[in-house]
Amino acid sequence: MTVPLLETQDLSVRFGGHVAVDAVTCAFRAGELTAIVGPNGAGKTTYFNLISGQIPASAGRVLLDGRDITRTPVAARCRLGLGRAFQLTNLFPDLTVLENVRLVIQAHRGRGFSIFSLADAQREVTEAAEAVIDRVRLTPLISQKVSELSHGNQRKLEVALLIALDPRVYMFDEPTAGMSVDEAPVVLDLIAELKAESDRTILLVEHKMDVIRTLADRIIVLHNGKLAADGKPAEVMASDVVQEAYMGKELEDV
Amino acid sequence: MIVTLLSGDRPRSPLLTLILLAILAGLALAPFLFPGVRSLETAARICIFIVLVASYDLLLGYTGIVSFAHTMFFGLGAYGVALASEHIGRGFGALAVGTVAGAVAAALLAMVIGLFSLRVRAIFFAMITLAVASAVAVLVSQLSQITGGEDGLNYRIPRELTPAFRWGGKLFDVNLNGKLLNYYLVFFCSLGLFLLMLRIVNSPFGRVLQAIRENDFRAEAIGYRVVRYRVAATCISAAVAALAGSLFAVWLRYVGPDTTLSFEIMLDILLMVVIGGMGTMYGAVVGATLFVLAQNYLQNLMGLASGATEGVPVVSDLLDPDRWLLWLGVLFILSVYFFPTGIVGRLRAGR
Numbered sequence: 001m002t003v004p005l006l007e008t009q010d011l012s013v014r015f016g017g018h019v020a021v022d023a024v025t026c027a028f029r030a031g032e033l034t035a036i037v038g039p040n041g042a043g044k045t046t047y048f049n050l051i052s053g054q055i056p057a058s059a060g061r062v063l064l065d066g067r068d069i070t071r072t073p074v075a076a077r078c079r080l081g082l083g084r085a086f087q088l089t090n091l092f093p094d095l096t097v098l099e100n101v102r103l104v105i106q107a108h109r110g111r112g113f114s115i116f117s118l119a120d121a122q123r124e125v126t127e128a129a130e131a132v133i134d135r136v137r138l139t140p141l142i143s144q145k146v147s148e149l150s151h152g153n154q155r156k157l158e159v160a161l162l163i164a165l166d167p168r169v170y171m172f173d174e175p176t177a178g179m180s181v182d183e184a185p186v187v188l189d190l191i192a193e194l195k196a197e198s199d200r201t202i203l204l205v206e207h208k209m210d211v212i213r214t215l216a217d218r219i220i221v222l223h224n225g226k227l228a229a230d231g232k233p234a235e236v237m238a239s240d241v242v243q244e245a246y247m248g249k250e251l252e253d254v
Numbered sequence: 255m256i257v258t259l260l261s262g263d264r265p266r267s268p269l270l271t272l273i274l275l276a277i278l279a280g281l282a283l284a285p286f287l288f289p290g291v292r293s294l295e296t297a298a299r300i301c302i303f304i305v306l307v308a309s310y311d312l313l314l315g316y317t318g319i320v321s322f323a324h325t326m327f328f329g330l331g332a333y334g335v336a337l338a339s340e341h342i343g344r345g346f347g348a349l350a351v352g353t354v355a356g357a358v359a360a361a362l363l364a365m366v367i368g369l370f371s372l373r374v375r376a377i378f379f380a381m382i383t384l385a386v387a388s389a390v391a392v393l394v395s396q397l398s399q400i401t402g403g404e405d406g407l408n409y410r411i412p413r414e415l416t417p418a419f420r421w422g423g424k425l426f427d428v429n430l431n432g433k434l435l436n437y438y439l440v441f442f443c444s445l446g447l448f449l450l451m452l453r454i455v456n457s458p459f460g461r462v463l464q465a466i467r468e469n470d471f472r473a474e475a476i477g478y479r480v481v482r483y484r485v486a487a488t489c490i491s492a493a494v495a496a497l498a499g500s501l502f503a504v505w506l507r508y509v510g511p512d513t514t515l516s517f518e519i520m521l522d523i524l525l526m527v528v529i530g531g532m533g534t535m536y537g538a539v540v541g542a543t544l545f546v547l548a549q550n551y552l553q554n555l556m557g558l559a560s561g562a563t564e565g566v567p568v569v570s571d572l573l574d575p576d577r578w579l580l581w582l583g584v585l586f587i588l589s590v591y592f593f594p595t596g597i598v599g600r601l602r603a604g605r
């Protein structure tokens with residue numbers, strides 16, 4: 001059997017007495033789109049934080065290509081190919097759309113320490129950035145300051161930064177949260193496009209079941225920090241765990 | 255060509271362009287436009303403070319790091335030149351050695367402080383710089399055999415840079431002497447260093463610094479090792495401050511704790527950055543020019559005003575030249591109140 005691209009083994013984190021992620025063991029194969037679902041506070045974002053390194057694990061391991069990266073710093077994990085978009089928009093507000101994306105491409109190409117050249121003169125960087133901005137349909141706003149963008153457009157830029165990173169593993173955390181009905185499809189179509197391109201490994205935290213049904217190859221369910229279910233979308237959605245853990249709230253509402 | 259020299263960073267405001275050109279012309283032609291020892295002193299001081307403030311802006315305005323050790327680095331450069339001139343003897347070699355040694359020492363010290371404290375939190379760095387700067391200031395005044403203590407050091411610089419050296423007659427009534435050469439040394443070095451800073455902030459590296467200022471968390475998440483960039487910025491800023499200090503030492507032919515290391519100068523630098531406009535580089539030019547002019551001429555102006563209002567009881571008291579610091583404070587508060595983004599920020603926004 002081949003080594004999975006990304007793997008977590010008994011991964012846990014404890015905040016005081018509260019175990020937010022509880023011994024999650026899960027492997028992600030290359031080329032797969034995995035949806036991660038679970039009620040609010042289930043630990044989905046925290047699970048991402050552990051994988052991309054923003055929060056140190058209390059126990060367990062994270063493996064990339066079979067290599068232990070549990071103690072590897074955030075920036076180094078990023079350069080190893082773990083790319084992350086955030087649930088709460090997390091951009092460079094005083095810089096323009098173009099500069100935001102260019103920063104990512106420049107990082108990707110290891111240009112950050114060039115001190116005497118001109119940032120604006122890096123033609124390939126600018127062109128690559130413009131291409132990404134075009135994909136998220138932000139070209140008309142390219143020289144706007146990010147702080148002046150609408151929430152929906154900031155969400156698109158959040159996704160653009162991840163695409164610009166061209167990672168091996170894409171981690172989307174509720175990418176369409178708070179977007180209007182006509183804006184969300186831009187992002188969802190983009191994720192579908194990424195999935196269609198060969199060999200993209202995508203982890204997607206998403207609440208909307210119809211989105212998951214069309215996009216996901218696999219669903220894992222987190223509940224109270226524990227891995228509650230894992231399998232094909234149809235199976236998992238039909239299972240009792242999901243009915244109870246995820247749909248539970250909706251059922252109660254009925 | 256000019257745009258290349260400015261690293262593509264245009265003033266982006268007609269009025270600002272005009273002001274900058276006026277300052278440039280004023281400084282370039284200072285010996286001829288404003289003859290007299292005092293005005294030349296002021297012009298040289300403005301040149302040097304532009305560089306010093308610009309190097310501080312790299313840290314505060316571009317990277318978002320608060321440091322209280324900037325005068326310490328300034329002082330390292332100044333003492334480097336002083337000590338080298340004293341021990342190696344008068345000459346350009348000594349100036350070069352002192353300058354290089356000062357800049358290298360400043361960069362190294364900045365690196366040590368940075369590696370030690372920038373890993374933790376930005377506020378920790380501010381506190382450490384404050385502590386180290388105070389310790390160095392105490393050390394300099396204690397080690398009087400080496401540093402001259404509170405009295406400072408007088409030393410000799412190459413004859414070619416002193417008034418005694420005459421290399422021509424007069425041009426427009428100005429003596430063509432070494433002092434003039436010294437002024438242009440200061441002017442061109444300052445101009446070069448300022449353009450260098452402008453280049454650095456507009457480089458890919460400069461963009462990363464701004465990204466770190468805006469959102470260090472995300473900068474790290476897209477693959478930049480934030481600590482390294484912060485440390486690098488601290489080192490560059492310290493080295494440039496030291497170079498400004500060396501120029502100051504060459505110009506003054508004297509260094510002492512009050513002229514280079516004092517906490518008052520540190521506050522002045524802060525004020526100049528804020529008044530001019532943080533994170534703009536051009537703010538350093540405008541801020542330093544205004545501030546140094548005010549420092550040097552506000553007292554005169556107030557003397558005149560106080561004389562004119564003699565007899566009006568409270569007013570003439572308030573306008574007494576001894577109250578100039580009070581008025582400087584008032585000016586500062588007003589400028590921060592009306593231009594929270596500094597003069598440059600205000601001019602750019604008001605297009």
Ligand SMILES: Nc1ncnc2c1ncn2[C@@H]1O[C@H](COP(=O)(O)OP(=O)(O)OP(=O)(O)O)[C@@H](O)[C@H]1O
Binds near residue numbers: 040
């Ligand atoms: N840094 C932290 N310190 C303390 N508690 C935390 C921290 N981060 C998360 N938690 C807690 O861990 C639990 C899981 O939070 P998490 O944000 O991972 O949930 P989530 O599944 O992403 O929820 P949502 O759907 O609302 O985004 C919550 O109870 C939260 O309060």
Ligand SMILES: [Mg+2]
Binds near residue numbers: 044045046087173
């Ligand atoms: Mg979440």
